Amino acid sequence: MTEEFITCDLTCSSPSADSEETLKLVKTADMECEQPIFSVLSDGVKQQKEAGDTSTSTTTNNTATDAESGIFSGECELCVEHETELDWFCGTELKLICSHCAIVGPCHGHTVTPLATRVTAVRNQLVDVCEKIQLQALRIERFIDQTLTAKEQKLQTAASTAREQGSGSDQRSTRGTGRGGAASLGGGAEGGGAGGAVSPHPESSLEPGFGEVEETEGVGEPCDTEQLNLNPACSDSKLLRSLWATAVLLGPNAYGSSNLKFDERTVSPLLSLSDDFCTLTFVHKKIRQSPPYDPARFDCWPNALGSVPMSSGTHSWVVDVGQSAAFKVGVCYSSLERKGSGNEARLGYNSQSWVLSHYDGDYSFCHAGKKVPLQVVKRPQRIGLLLDWLSQTLMFYEPDSSAVLYSITHHFSAPLLLACAVTDRSITILH
Structure with missing residues (x-):
């Protein structure tokens, strides 16, 4: 041409x-x-x-x-x-x-060419490009009609299966228990998606002309990308993980156990602990007091740990961060260093702690000294955490919208404790 x-x-x-x-x-x-x-x-x-x-x-x-x-x-x-x-x-x-x-x-x-000849050649090249773009657009439309519609139906089936399995044994309640529902939802979402495959639309249901798209050089068939990988058989599917987390958080244990509090022995001298052991407040230098020495206490970093170790089952809890401009929420091993100003005792800067950090308007996930910037559309007033020991999954989410802020799968080799730090105002464990 x-x-x-x-x-x-x-x-x-x-x-x-x-x-x-x-x-x-x-x-x-x-x-x-x-x-x-x-x-x-x-x-x-x-x-x-x-x-x-x-x-x-x-x-x-x-x-x-x-x-x-x-x-x-x-x-x-x-x-x-x-x-x-x-x-x-x-x-x-x-x-x-x-x-x-x-x-x-x-x-x-x-090497020179008459301008009129050059113009004609370039014009013909543009015509070729436009034809290829139009052909690729037809292929994309056919792909959307055949593939994405079927995927949507699969996801709806998986979500329905998850909700049914999350109902639990209590027939009087429409919501399942937090621990039992989470375990069944994790497997149910994967099994239901794999078994409930929906065949694509037949070619006869497509608009006229879709079946007649001719082949051309340089134009390939559309295919799944990493963002569109909705394969229900994938155990690490972001979408299925979000569906599972949503089902768990609909249960009565969405705010975790009422026994989850801060361990008074671990609270740094830079912080004060409320009488109910649930609120940490940053203390200004003038009114700080020196607590008695305790090997479990952080002496330099403004940290505090939870009182309940977690090494099995599924756990979820919510921390009210309010208007605090500097805080960390996450988990750590009980063997985390407590003394000194080095990174060994600094949350997120060693291999024994995993935290979501907020400082000066920026949110990030921190582990082993590496930061992963997080895109947060609206500043959350509360931060939720979901820990599933069976799948070794830790998830940070925004409770009001159930939006997942960050998720990580890691082989946890020892029991985990709630780990928090604050250097502005206060944060509170909600029940």
């Missing part, structure tokens, strides 16, 4: 004294671009002598054709150096030039 570019080899010797006169004749000659430029010039001079005014009318017709194509405006561009019309294209420097530039100017010896 696309015309090949027609190039003209410029192989002239040094310009003669009559070059100016020759160039004037070129401007009025009928140039055949299939010949070397000096052959064109010779033919043009010969035709000029034989045909007289005939060549003038020919040039006028060529200009009219270019104007009708919409490429040229009423006023042609001129070469700055030679003040003549830019009617050639230099393929070496990729710019418009005049005939003077091609023969005696800076583009002497370059």
